[in-house]
Amino acid sequence: MMDVGRHPKIELLTNAELEDVSGYVGNFKARIRKKARYVNEAECTACGDCVSVCPVVLPDEYQMGLSSRRAIYIPFPQAVPSAYVVSAEDCLGLNPIACGKCLEACEKQCINFDMKDEHIEVDVGAIIVATGMDVYDPSALDEYGYTRFTNVVTSLEFERLISTGGPLEGHLARPSDLKRPRRIGFVQCVGSRTQDPQRGNPYCSNICCMNTIKDAQYLMDNYPDSDIMVFYIDLRAYGKGFEELLMRTRSRGVRYVRGLPGEVREDASSGNLLVTVENTTDKRIENYEFDMLVLAVGATSAIATESIRQMVSLSKSPDGFLKEAHAKLRPVDTPTKGVFIAGAVESPKDVRQSVTQASAASSRASILLNKGEFSVEAITAVVFDEQCSKCGLCARACPFGAITWQKKQAPKVISAACSGCGCCAAECKYGAIGMRHFSDQAIYAQIDAILEKDPHEKVVTFACNWCSYAGADTAGVSRMEYPPSARIIRTMCSARVNPEFVWYAFQKGAPVVLVSGCHYADCHYIDANRNTVRRVEGLWDGLEKSGIRPQRLLLEWCSAAEGLRWQAIMKETDNKRKTVTREELEQTRTLLAKARVPRPRTDKDINENQEADFVCLRCGHSWAGIFNVETERTCAECKSNSIRWLRKNA
Amino acid sequence: MLTKEDLRIGVFVCDCGSNIAGFVNTETVREFAETLPDVVVSVKNKYTCSDPGQQEIQRTIFEKKLNRIVVASCSPASYEPIFRQCIQGAGLNPYLLEMANLREHCSWVTPDREAATWKAKDILKVAVSRARWLYPQDEEQITVTDAALVIGGGVAGMQAALDLADAGHQVYLVEQKPSIGGIMAQLDKVYPDIECSI
Numbered sequence: 001m002m003d004v005g006r007h008p009k010i011e012l013l014t015n016a017e018l019e020d021v022s023g024y025v026g027n028f029k030a031r032i033r034k035k036a037r038y039v040n041e042a043e044c045t046a047c048g049d050c051v052s053v054c055p056v057v058l059p060d061e062y063q064m065g066l067s068s069r070r071a072i073y074i075p076f077p078q079a080v081p082s083a084y085v086v087s088a089e090d091c092l093g094l095n096p097i098a099c100g101k102c103l104e105a106c107e108k109q110c111i112n113f114d115m116k117d118e119h120i121e122v123d124v125g126a127i128i129v130a131t132g133m134d135v136y137d138p139s140a141l142d143e144y145g146y147t148r149f150t151n152v153v154t155s156l157e158f159e160r161l162i163s164t165g166g167p168l169e170g171h172l173a174r175p176s177d178l179k180r181p182r183r184i185g186f187v188q189c190v191g192s193r194t195q196d197p198q199r200g201n202p203y204c205s206n207i208c209c210m211n212t213i214k215d216a217q218y219l220m221d222n223y224p225d226s227d228i229m230v231f232y233i234d235l236r237a238y239g240k241g242f243e244e245l246l247m248r249t250r251s252r253g254v255r256y257v258r259g260l261p262g263e264v265r266e267d268a269s270s271g272n273l274l275v276t277v278e279n280t281t282d283k284r285i286e287n288y289e290f291d292m293l294v295l296a297v298g299a300t301s302a303i304a305t306e307s308i309r310q311m312v313s314l315s316k317s318p319d320g321f322l323k324e325a326h327a328k329l330r331p332v333d334t335p336t337k338g339v340f341i342a343g344a345v346e347s348p349k350d351v352r353q354s355v356t357q358a359s360a361a362s363s364r365a366s367i368l369l370n371k372g373e374f375s376v377e378a379i380t381a382v383v384f385d386e387q388c389s390k391c392g393l394c395a396r397a398c399p400f401g402a403i404t405w406q407k408k409q410a411p412k413v414i415s416a417a418c419s420g421c422g423c424c425a426a427e428c429k430y431g432a433i434g435m436r437h438f439s440d441q442a443i444y445a446q447i448d449a450i451l452e453k454d455p456h457e458k459v460v461t462f463a464c465n466w467c468s469y470a471g472a473d474t475a476g477v478s479r480m481e482y483p484p485s486a487r488i489i490r491t492m493c494s495a496r497v498n499p500e501f502v503w504y505a506f507q508k509g510a511p512v513v514l515v516s517g518c519h520y521a522d523c524h525y526i527d528a529n530r531n532t533v534r535r536v537e538g539l540w541d542g543l544e545k546s547g548i549r550p551q552r553l554l555l556e557w558c559s560a561a562e563g564l565r566w567q568a569i570m571k572e573t574d575n576k577r578k579t580v581t582r583e584e585l586e587q588t589r590t591l592l593a594k595a596r597v598p599r600p601r602t603d604k605d606i607n608e609n610q611e612a613d614f615v616c617l618r619c620g621h622s623w624a625g626i627f628n629v630e631t632e633r634t635c636a637e638c639k640s641n642s643i644r645w646l647r648k649n650a
Numbered sequence: 651m652l653t654k655e656d657l658r659i660g661v662f663v664c665d666c667g668s669n670i671a672g673f674v675n676t677e678t679v680r681e682f683a684e685t686l687p688d689v690v691v692s693v694k695n696k697y698t699c700s701d702p703g704q705q706e707i708q709r710t711i712f713e714k715k716l717n718r719i720v721v722a723s724c725s726p727a728s729y730e731p732i733f734r735q736c737i738q739g740a741g742l743n744p745y746l747l748e749m750a751n752l753r754e755h756c757s758w759v760t761p762d763r764e765a766a767t768w769k770a771k772d773i774l775k776v777a778v779s780r781a782r783w784l785y786p787q788d789e790e791q792i793t794v795t796d797a798a799l800v801i802g803g804g805v806a807g808m809q810a811a812l813d814l815a816d817a818g819h820q821v822y823l824v825e826q827k828p829s830i831g832g833i834m835a836q837l838d839k840v841y842p843d844i845e846c847s848i
Contacts, residue, residue: 014829015827445782
């Protein structure tokens with residue numbers, strides 16, 4: 001920590017918030033608000049004279065509220081920067097000055113109540129997001145009695161209780177009577193690994209098993225007469241030296257019981273905790289008494305991350321943690337070029353994993369910074385000014401904010417920020433945006449080539465580069481046989497698929513068109529594929545209006561790993577193809593000869609939670625439910641994503 | 651911009667040993683390619699990605715003055731970078747390459763030889779039709795400001811900032827709280843060797 005504070009190349013901005021990030025890879029501009037500290041950071045010697053005179057007493061956040069601090073305080077003795085700070089909300093001296101005792105106490109006159117927030121702008125080439133995680137609040141899990149019983153504490157509170165820098169200076173005692181607890185129980189998976197959203201999160205928080213094992217070892221080292229029991233579902237000790245530590249605690253007499261307590265009661269006279277648990281190894285109900293109970297709380301995504309995520313256009317996983325560009329091959333990159341992630345912001349991590357990932361992220365950023373220049377793959381968007389109607393829809397469709405547009409002006413593409421997904425080109429109904437290397441003409445030529453001969457034998461298939469095309473590759477590598485009817489047109493993203501392409505294919509005699517892309521959580525262009533859905537929905541409506549079966553247009557998500565799913569999609573799509581007769585194809589040509597290309601459903605239709613009827617266009621299964629734009633729709637019967645939804649009572 | 655009359659497409663059909671040739675009649679596919687518009691030459695190789703295979707592409711580009719290349723072999727995910735480099739070596743813009751995926755998307759998933767050959771011909775035809783609409787592209791170079799912003803001063807943010815700063819880059823480390831340290835600073839001991847955290 002001190003190394004960071006005194007490094008000549010690091011400008012440390014604490015008590016500071018990021019307000020805005022603009023620009024693109026290599027050329028970001030960040031606006032930071034450094035909140036007034038009211039203490040001169042450079043001059044303060046951390047003598048503490050100000051603290052003793054401050055009349056405001058508050059719970060100390062660093063000590064998890066287990067001791068108190070004043071309104072002027074230093075977060076902890078080793079804090080960097082080593083300077084006091086006034087918490088403006090609590091101080092009596094600010095607006096109007098009613099107190100000011102610390103001003104008098106400070107001999108060096110470091111305190112200044114006229115200090116204002118500073119706005120700082122910095123130009124940077126790369127950004128590393130390391131906003132960490134939050135700790136789960138176990139108040140909702142009432143059976144453990146965290147809010148009711150004094151001697152039930154969280155693992156982080158326990159950490160403060162055993163710390164020499166803690167409120168008890170390392171002499172462990174329990175909160176109710178400050179007596180040393182001899183019998184200590186640990187409850188694992190608090191707020192983790194549950195399917196009930198009221199009781200926490202579905203994922204494993206990764207760190208809690210080892211943290212408890214560490215605490216157990218610490219107790220046996222320092223208080224050998226302790227009686228320690230750990231209640232768990234599974235013990236996950238898979239890292240280097242982890243299993244060995246677990247074994248050491250076992251050999252020292254720590255008992256591990258498989259099963260989580262069903263009930264915790266307090267003995268009112270002693271403050272002891274009476275725990276009832278089903279021991280699932282011995283298959284019996286057991287009762288234990290403890291002096292103190294520690295809840296091994298899990299990790300959650302940090303609330304502070306969300307605003308930063310939006311500022312730099314990053315995507316998140318369903319669990320709320322930030323999503324990497326590729327789970328295996330680009331684990332510290334993000335979909336936004338020049339932005340990297342490190343530590344627990346990506347998933348719950350311990351210190352060692354965080355440090356490893358941070359070094360990886362800084363190395364990735366270094367590659368960019370060292371080179372001094374960045375070459376943009378020539379697949380970016382280009383605006384044809386003469387065709388442009390200056391409507392600005394493209395700028396709204398861009399997931400990366402790479403298109404700037406002002407009223408009555410043709411938009412401009414910042415190619416460094418453009419990732420080449422083609423979402424803007426598909427949104428433009430004037431053909432005023434082209435994609436370099438994935439031009440409209442090339443795609444039309446591909447459709448023509450597919451349908452020139454025996455169109456009834458073929459399925460025009462659009463596949464995105466990252467997931468569905470790669471899923472088809474996986475099916476190939478695994479030799480998963482399927483009918484030979486599919487003809488794939490590769491695009492970078494399914495959002496490149498302009499409704500006009502699909503319409504054109506039907507006009508040219510395609511029996512079935514398949515649009516395929518990444519699952520919602522996997523979209524390589526943040527959330528571009530939500531636009532694919534919107535456009536396909538518009539096409540379904542339009543097909544129906546023109547008297548054509550919407551079932552002939554299918555939408556499927558397939559990840560790069562889902563070879564089996566690709567095979568199933570191919571088989572089902574081919575079955576659908578066989579249902580289309582030559583007469584039907586002829587009829588389609590006539591019906592579509594004059595029909596106009598249907599436009600996507602508008603934002604107004606989709607930006608709300610609403611009751612809706614759903615129908616699977618692959619198998620016909622239908623159901624009622626709530627429509628939400630961010631929820632991937634899948635048929636419970638056949639696993640298809642060709643789910644059409646209609647507003648209830650519409 | 652090139653007009654259609656100027657197009658000179660070369661097609662290179664790969665056997666991939668028996669991976670493609672075992673299921674697809676590659677000679678039929680090669681012959682079929684010659685019938686496609688603007689295709690000047692169609693060559694079959696045992697392994698197009700091998701050194702001799704790549705040399706043949708480069709030689710044919712010179713001899714036949716080719717300006718669009720279609721390689722009918724495997725997935726672009728595996729070999730597109732290599733073939734782009736290959737045609738660049740012969741003086742062509744790398745974006746003038748198109749790949750027809752006869753292996754992952756055809757021979758490996760279609761056991762029936764006749765059906766596989768039918769599909770392979772079609773895939774190639776689609777690739778050639780796309781190649782006719784490819785144009786040279788230049789990659790834009792963007793200058794990079796030699797500084798980094800690290801958001802968050804926990805253990806990950808501190809490590810990232812230190813590494814970058816040690817590598818000589820200017821770093822701005824932004825932390826919401828009055829001190830850096832994050833959750834790590836609240837821990838007393840850290841596993842697996844029960845060391846102090848700060």
